[in-house]
Amino acid sequence: EVQLVESGGGLVKPGGSLRLSCAASGFTFRSYTMNWVRQAPGKGLEWVSSISSSSTNIYYSDSVKGRFTISRDDAKNSLFLQMNSLRAEDTATYYCARAEGYCSGGSCYKLAFDVWGQGTMVTVSS
Amino acid sequence: DIQMTQSPSSLSASVGDRVTITCQASQDIRNSLNWYQQKPGRAPKLLIYDASNLETGVPSRFSGSGSGTDFTFTISTLQPEDIATYYCHQYDNLPITFGQGTRLEI
Numbered sequence: 001e002v003q004l005v006e007s008g009g010g011l012v013k014p015g016g017s018l019r020l021s022c023a024a025s026g027f028t029f030r031s032y033t034m035n036w037v038r039q040a041p042g043k044g045l046e047w048v049s050s051i052s053s054s055s056t057n058i059y060y061s062d063s064v065k066g067r068f069t070i071s072r073d074d075a076k077n078s079l080f081l082q083m084n085s086l087r088a089e090d091t092a093t094y095y096c097a098r099a100e101g102y103c104s105g106g107s108c109y110k111l112a113f114d115v116w117g118q119g120t121m122v123t124v125s126s
Numbered sequence: 127d128i129q130m131t132q133s134p135s136s137l138s139a140s141v142g143d144r145v146t147i148t149c150q151a152s153q154d155i156r157n158s159l160n161w162y163q164q165k166p167g168r169a170p171k172l173l174i175y176d177a178s179n180l181e182t183g184v185p186s187r188f189s190g191s192g193s194g195t196d197f198t199f200t201i202s203t204l205q206p207e208d209i210a211t212y213y214c215h216q217y218d219n220l221p222i223t224f225g226q227g228t229r230l231e232i
Contacts, residue, residue, distance in 0.1 A: 037170075045162075045170065045213055047222035061221050095169055103220060111217035112160045112175035119169055 002026035002115050004096050009120030016086050016124070022079040022096030022117055030054070030074035033099045035113060036081050038092035038122075048094070049081065050111075052102050059103055064090075086124045093119040128152050132214055132225030139232060145201040147228045149192075149214035157193045158218035163210045164227075170213065174199065206232060 008020040022034070036048040049060045049070040058070055069082040079096050096117045101110030129152040139145050149159065157177040162170040172181045174190035177197060187202045201208055209232055214225040 044227045045164075045215070045224040047224070050222070059220055101217070103217075106220050108158070108217040108220065108222065110176065111158075111222070112172055112181075113162070113170070113215070114172045114175075114181065116169035116171070 002098075004098065004115055004117035006094065006096055006117040006120040009094065009122045011123045011125065012086055013126050014087060014124055017082070017084045018086065018122060020081040020083065020094055020096075020120060020122070022081075024077040024079065024098070027098070027115075029072075029077040033102050033111065034070075034072060034079045035097045035099055036070060036079075037095045037097055037113070037116075038090075039095070039119075040089075040092045043092075046092070050099075050103055050108075051079070052104075057102070057104055083122070086122075088124050091122060091124050093121050095119045127221055128155060128216055128219055128223050130214055130216055130223050130225040132228055134228060135226060136229040136231065139204050139230065141204055141206055141232060143204045145204050145208075145230065147199045147212055147214075149197045149199070149225050151195045151197070151216055151218075153219075154194050155216045155218035158216055159190075159192070159197050160215045160217070161188075161190055161199045162213045162215060163208075164213065165210045173212075204232065208232070 035050045051070045067085045071080045097113035098115040131150045161174040164170040211227045
């Protein structure tokens with residue numbers, strides 16, 4: 001069964017750090033672009049970051065650039081999101097999502113998020 | 127950034143109705159648009175990719191059309207299990223952006 005399972009969420013104080021993980025199974029992880037998408041409570045979806053196969057291309061939304069770092073370990077079929085300098089506005093459910101397409105040079109191709117994890121909740125509060 | 131304007135923001139319909147949601151991009155995105163369904167407390171689910179292609183396993187009552195800046199998502203015959211929020215999503219240019227969502231009630 002194709003599956004993504006996130007972990008690592010929790011309560012953290014403003015300015016703190018958290019590392020999210022996403023464990024993949026049931027497909028050839030190394031062949032896919034992997035993504036993080038978040039959703040603040042009661043709000044819509046917001047793209048956070050994407051990493052291509054082989055980690056060749058990495059992209060971030062402006063709202064997290066310089067604070068968050070996406071990475072992957074293809075040997076362990078895992079995706080990560082290191083989140084530093086957390087703010088109250090980072091409070092959200094964080095989803096990892098698979099995409100068969102890719103991004104390059106500011107554009108993306110066939111980037112449909114066809115498999116999603118169940119999400120992990122991050123709360124930034126003092 | 128490309129802005130995706132989705133309408134309506136909420137919609138009430140009856141079982142058996144034909145439901146249409148539109149999404150307008152602030153610039154030409156070709157056919158680089160997907161549609162997702164999200165039920166309360168659940169992760170989003172891909173329904174339509176590249177504007178008009180039905181994802182495997184998705185019922186044929188769901189369809190999408192459009193290209194350029196104007197896109198349409200249609201449920202031909204609304205079913206009770208279609209209660210959800212629907213999002214459009216463009217990936218033509220970074221940053222990737224989503225519409226604000228359409229909450230569908232029955």
